[in-house]
Amino acid sequence: MGGRILILILGFWIGGALLGARSGEGSSLGIGPQPPNQCVNCHQGITTPLELSQRYYDWHLSVHKERDVACDVCHGGDSQARTAQEAHRGVFPPSNERSRVHGKNQAETCGACHPEVRAAYVASAHHVKLSSAGLGPFCSTCHLNMANSTVRSAADIGALCSRCHGAEGGLLPPSPQLLKSAQETLLSLSRANGVLIWASRLIEAAQEKRLDVAGDVQDLEAARRLLAEAKWEWHAFRFEPVRAKADRAFEQGTTVKDRLMRKVYPGLRQ
Numbered sequence: 523m524g525g526r527i528l529i530l531i532l533g534f535w536i537g538g539a540l541l542g543a544r545s546g547e548g549s550s551l552g553i554g555p556q557p558p559n560q561c562v563n564c565h566q567g568i569t570t571p572l573e574l575s576q577r578y579y580d581w582h583l584s585v586h587k588e589r590d591v592a593c594d595v596c597h598g599g600d601s602q603a604r605t606a607q608e609a610h611r612g613v614f615p616p617s618n619e620r621s622r623v624h625g626k627n628q629a630e631t632c633g634a635c636h637p638e639v640r641a642a643y644v645a646s647a648h649h650v651k652l653s654s655a656g657l658g659p660f661c662s663t664c665h666l667n668m669a670n671s672t673v674r675s676a677a678d679i680g681a682l683c684s685r686c687h688g689a690e691g692g693l694l695p696p697s698p699q700l701l702k703s704a705q706e707t708l709l710s711l712s713r714a715n716g717v718l719i720w721a722s723r724l725i726e727a728a729q730e731k732r733l734d735v736a737g738d739v740q741d742l743e744a745a746r747r748l749l750a751e752a753k754w755e756w757h758a759f760r761f762e763p764v765r766a767k768a769d770r771a772f773e774q775g776t777t778v779k780d781r782l783m784r785k786v787y788p789g790l791r792q
């Protein structure tokens with residue numbers, strides 16, 4: 523009897539410790555459990571106006587929410603203040619040049635956590651034109667509000683680039699060649715992404731069968747690294763080197779994928 527109670531208590535204690543560990547682990551910044559963030563607390567209860575309310579959900583479904591990057595990290599302000607007025611000190615509408623999320627300030631604000639992307643982007647014609655004339659796309663032009671949309675299809679990106687590079691009488695002379703190489707580059711990034719996902723699923727299947735995949739894991743990691751670099755370098759908007767890297771990631775990924783297919787499904791004809 524006493525033993526059972528002890529086990530129960532132990533169970534709760536261990537369960538509690540695990541829960542604690544999990545909520546700490548959720549913090550991408552590695553600072554452990556945080557006091558409640560008042561920006562999030564208050565904004566999640568706002569139901570009107572519609573535009574403001576929807577912004578909360580943009581963030582709620584974003585990878586930044588998953589990684590504990592809260593409102594104040596991008597917008598500024600005081601995340602511990604309980605009134606809107608106090609909390610909003612230092613928060614400005616994005617159209618205001620003092621806002622941390624104003625187009626011209628995004629390279630700095632977002633670049634603090636995405637330094638490789640920032641390095642490529644600030645070297646691009648886009649950043650040059652943005653700083654000098656206020657023209658040219660910035661991070662949220664392509665990634666939307668809270669970076670809740672990343673992987674755009676080649677067709678979407680074509681439409682996006684066309685806003686400035688495609689239209690007759692638009693901002694810049696129409697450039698079908700530029701659009702074509704942008705779309706091809708994106709297709710090759712997306713294809714590489716696809717084969718790497720396929721390979722990582724095969725690794726899981728192989729591990730379930732207790733096969734030795736140490737070498738495959740290593741090769742897959744190398745291909746992933748190549749693809750990540752290609753995605754960073756894309757932001758310089760010089761396409762040939764990006765395309766070349768993405769194709770290499772695809773080839774390496776395909777080699778790993780084929781090898782794993784033979785291991786996991788030895789009976790299958792290739």
Ligand code: HEC
Nearest residue numbers: 560561564593594597598599600601604605606609613615
């Ligand atoms: C007590 C509730 C409350 C808190 C706390 C709060 N907000 Fe707000 N926020 C609002 C309301 C209400 C609005 C819309 C009216 C306004 O602008 O004051 C708003 C508007 C905003 C806007 C749009 C501003 C604009 O003019 O375009 C942003 C951005 C924003 N909040 C970010 C934040 C951030 C970042 C924090 C934390 C540092 C925060 N809020 C904390 C209630 C709150």
Ligand code: HEC
Nearest residue numbers: 562565577578581586591592593596615616623662667668
């Ligand atoms: C990763 C950075 C990031 C995070 C985190 C983030 N935002 Fe934003 N937010 C932006 C950017 C960039 C814009 C401007 C882009 C645009 O105009 O669509 C923006 C726009 C907004 C706007 C529109 C303001 C206006 O006047 O048009 C509101 C409101 C807002 N955010 C609220 C929030 C709230 C509330 C949170 C937390 C629940 C949050 N944001 C978290 C980057 C972020």
Ligand code: HEC
Nearest residue numbers: 550585589591595596628631632634635661662665669672
């Ligand atoms: C406090 C650090 C931080 C800031 C500031 C930040 N991010 Fe992120 N971002 C992250 C983390 C962590 C991830 C998830 C891991 C990764 O992909 O690097 C991420 C992921 C992303 C992704 C990939 C999304 C996906 O679905 O895979 C994009 C795009 C992105 N961020 C854009 C932005 C933009 C644009 C801004 C500025 C408006 C911004 N980030 C500001 C930390 C940050």
Ligand code: HEC
Nearest residue numbers: 628629632633636639640643659660661664672673711753
């Ligand atoms: C002109 C459009 C454009 C602009 C401007 C832009 N990006 Fe991107 N970004 C993309 C595309 C397209 C991808 C590749 C998406 C894919 O295939 O996953 C990407 C990929 C990323 C990734 C990697 C996501 C992943 O899946 O690993 C991050 C992080 C990121 N961008 C952040 C930023 C930041 C920060 C800025 C501003 C400094 C920025 N981007 C500006 C279009 C853009």
Ligand code: HEC
Nearest residue numbers: 647648651657658659679682683685686687700704759760
């Ligand atoms: C908001 C407008 C805008 C959008 C959207 C836009 N660009 Fe640009 N782009 C510019 C401007 C402005 C320049 C600089 C032109 C100059 O310096 O003469 C530029 C320059 C470039 C250059 C360099 C061209 C050269 O001749 O040096 C490339 C490549 C490019 N953009 C690709 C893209 C791609 C790909 C997209 C879509 C993912 C895109 N742009 C979206 C405005 C835009």
